[in-house]
Amino acid sequence: MHKLLEIKQNLEQVNHKIISAALRAGRNPDEVKLVVVSKGQPIEVIRAAIAAGVQDFGENYPEETISKIQAVSDVRWHMIGHLQSRKAKLVCEHFDWMHSLDSLHLAEKMERLLAEQNRILPVLLEFNVGGEESKSGWLAGESSSWHQFFSDIQKILELPHLQVRGLMTMPPLTASREEARIHFKKLAELQRSLRTHFPQSDWNEMSMGTSSDYEAAVEEGATFVRIGTSILGPRPAKNPSKPTT
Numbered sequence: 001m002h003k004l005l006e007i008k009q010n011l012e013q014v015n016h017k018i019i020s021a022a023l024r025a026g027r028n029p030d031e032v033k034l035v036v037v038s039k040g041q042p043i044e045v046i047r048a049a050i051a052a053g054v055q056d057f058g059e060n061y062p063e064e065t066i067s068k069i070q071a072v073s074d075v076r077w078h079m080i081g082h083l084q085s086r087k088a089k090l091v092c093e094h095f096d097w098m099h100s101l102d103s104l105h106l107a108e109k110m111e112r113l114l115a116e117q118n119r120i121l122p123v124l125l126e127f128n129v130g131g132e133e134s135k136s137g138w139l140a141g142e143s144s145s146w147h148q149f150f151s152d153i154q155k156i157l158e159l160p161h162l163q164v165r166g167l168m169t170m171p172p173l174t175a176s177r178e179e180a181r182i183h184f185k186k187l188a189e190l191q192r193s194l195r196t197h198f199p200q201s202d203w204n205e206m207s208m209g210t211s212s213d214y215e216a217a218v219e220e221g222a223t224f225v226r227i228g229t230s231i232l233g234p235r236p237a238k239n240p241s242k243p244t245t
Helices: 002-024 043-051 062-071 083-096 103-118 145-159 177-197 214-219
Strands: 033-037 056-059 076-079 097-101 121-128 162-168 205-207 224-227
Touching: 002 043, 002 214, 043 062, 056 062, 056 214, 062 076, 062 083, 083 103, 097 103, 097 162, 097 177, 103 121, 103 145, 103 162, 145 162, 162 177, 177 205, 177 214, 205 224, 214 224
Parallel strands: 033 056, 033 224, 056 076, 076 097, 097 121, 121 162, 162 205
Antiparallel strands: none
């Protein structure tokens, strides 16, 4: 019961800040959808979050998520982390959204898997606007290089079982809120460019913003924010390995 009250209070505070940020930017707060990042959290915490009103959960590790999906119902599951090709089947079978589609190769594999199930999956294309080598996604830090990935995007848009709905990015973890804002502005600029070059496609969604910078993300046009710690609290420490004897 204590955890439920804690999550309810956190959820109320986060939603209030999302609404305030949207209004500051002259946006309709209803345009912003909250994805609660539940990676590493036990099922008891997820059940408490559902009782508090959470309907969308974000996960990074498909194999960890399957038991959670099987344990609860009537919620949506979003894949938000880098997806290894060999685990694509799990996402294609069990998830409701894919935020982190980061290559043509992965798209083509997911298309084959989805076709076998006769299933359509909404996806967001991940762009690396910070230029970090450790981050996934098409390199998009310099607008002069955007044309280099347009052919990949064209091919993905032609895949019938992947429903491209927009863009996603993750700024450097060390970025301050205002440093992150620069990356959010860059993604919004890219969104405008993609709308111009691929006008028949849907680019309305932008997934960006975490616990440390989601207000800036909303001000810059985010339609999905991915927030974990500010709502669920810190993730439990993993079990330490057994000491050697």
